[in-house]
Amino acid sequence: MRMSSSRAEGSRTPVYDHGGGVRSVQVPIPDNPLGHTLVYVVDTDAGPVLIDTGWDDPASWDTLVAGLAACGTSAAEVHGVVITHHHPDHHGLSGRVREASGAWIAMHAADSAVVRRTREARPEHWYSYMADKLTAAGAPEAHVAPLRTARGPLPGLSPALPDREIIPGELLDLPGRRLRAIWTPGHTPGHVCLHLEEQHPSQLPGHGRLFSGDHVLPEITPHIGLYEDPDDTTVTDPLGDYLASLERIAHLAPAEILPAHQHPFTDAPARVRQLLTHHESRLTGLSRLLTEPLTPWQLAERMDWNRPWAQIPYGSRNIAVSEAEAHLRRLVKLGRAEAVPGSGPVRYVAV
Numbered sequence: 452m453r454m455s456s457s458r459a460e461g462s463r464t465p466v467y468d469h470g471g472g473v474r475s476v477q478v479p480i481p482d483n484p485l486g487h488t489l490v491y492v493v494d495t496d497a498g499p500v501l502i503d504t505g506w507d508d509p510a511s512w513d514t515l516v517a518g519l520a521a522c523g524t525s526a527a528e529v530h531g532v533v534i535t536h537h538h539p540d541h542h543g544l545s546g547r548v549r550e551a552s553g554a555w556i557a558m559h560a561a562d563s564a565v566v567r568r569t570r571e572a573r574p575e576h577w578y579s580y581m582a583d584k585l586t587a588a589g590a591p592e593a594h595v596a597p598l599r600t601a602r603g604p605l606p607g608l609s610p611a612l613p614d615r616e617i618i619p620g621e622l623l624d625l626p627g628r629r630l631r632a633i634w635t636p637g638h639t640p641g642h643v644c645l646h647l648e649e650q651h652p653s654q655l656p657g658h659g660r661l662f663s664g665d666h667v668l669p670e671i672t673p674h675i676g677l678y679e680d681p682d683d684t685t686v687t688d689p690l691g692d693y694l695a696s697l698e699r700i701a702h703l704a705p706a707e708i709l710p711a712h713q714h715p716f717t718d719a720p721a722r723v724r725q726l727l728t729h730h731e732s733r734l735t736g737l738s739r740l741l742t743e744p745l746t747p748w749q750l751a752e753r754m755d756w757n758r759p760w761a762q763i764p765y766g767s768r769n770i771a772v773s774e775a776e777a778h779l780r781r782l783v784k785l786g787r788a789e790a791v792p793g794s795g796p797v798r799y800v801a802v
Contacts (some may be wrong), residue, residue: 464517469709470652472628473660476518478505480540485712488540490515491662492522493647496627498530501554502645502662503711507543515544526551533623533630535664536642537562537610541711546611557615557623559634562641565678566610574602580681581769588772589746589796594765617643635666635700637693638673642666646703655717657706666693667700667708669716672729676773690781694730697723734787737778744791744798751775 465477465487472494477487491502499522505511519525529552534542537558545556558566582598617623619634629648636642645662665673675690701723708722709715716722740753751771752760763771779799782788791798 464514464521466518466521469660469715471649471660473647473709474522475709476505476515476522478511478515478518478544479508480506481508481510483540485540487712489709489711490518491709492519492524493625493628493630495530495625497625498528499524500531500533500625500628501529501548502533503535503541503664504532504544504548506540507547512544512547515548528552529554531615531625532556533617533645534558534562534613535644535662535666535711536639537565538639538665539610541664542566542610545613546609549611555615556611556613557617558613559617559619559632559641559643561636562639563613563616564680565640566612568680570609570612576681585748585769585772587796588776589748589798590772591748594768597765617641619643633661633699633703635664635693635696637675637689637696638665640678640687640689640692642696644700646705651706655706657704657717657719659705660707660709661700661703661705661719663700663708663710665711666696667719667722667726668710669708669713669722671712672726674770674774675777676770677777686780688777688780688784690730690777691784694727697726734778734782734785738782738787738801741782741788741799741801744794744800746796746798747772747776747779748796750779750799 467475469475474492475489478490479487488503488505490505493500493502505515516526526548529548531554532545532548534545548554549556578598578601582595585595617632619632621632623630623632631646631648633644633646635644642664644664644666647660649659651660675693677689679687701720705719707715707717708719740750754775756763756771779788786802788799788801791800
């Protein structure tokens, strides 16, 4: 269900009033089919607090500044920034907001660790790590070769270090508001949803409102990939984490979901059921593909994406292989697939 919101009068910037001291600004993502990130502006007794900030781009910054003005405030007045997860379309402008206002930036510790590694990594170390990971996943040498000769910095290597930690289950320090953090790993290790434990301004049935980041979106299934420390050999299960996190949101049953992309919607339990069904269907389909031994790369080539594999650009193929490996790990953990002993690069087959 698409929820109606009033647009700020006299503003050409897409700003919407969701009632109860909550507004959103559509901050554009350059050259991305998602189009924009919904940055939420939450009134508090200490000044406005932003939930996410948008992509670090001059046009995106200008839109955010104009949107804050349309909300009757400014970047200089921002009291704090709460980040749902570390991705650049959410965390990109946090540093500029802090420079303009002195605002604090809060993030879950697991994503703060990713930000810290990103800032500290030597580019050659990451190129080598990515080349080794893709080789182990069965990527052809033609795809890996550019990484072996790559030089110079990777894009997005200087995200702002947060100065506050979001503690799951605790209320955030927002004077006059009740905003509780819910840890929802999967899309990233430290993704959080934020539950506004206040009566819905339109008296919709349910329990408050939920800022869902990318965890639950009305029409999109978020990417589930791997965000691992190159020096840590722990085998994670991000898809399993994501599915368990979905169950928590269904149990919460908020009156309305305020996502970071697309539009607000209601009936979180129904959307969660759709997502759970989607992933079970996908796991079943992958099991059928694994009647023959396949590497993660070969599995990614055969999976259904939003376009044929031949049309998927270089960087997106790396993301696709990461998602294929996340699904393989879930199948292995469920006892529905296993690695073929002695295969190199490793191949998986259904059990």
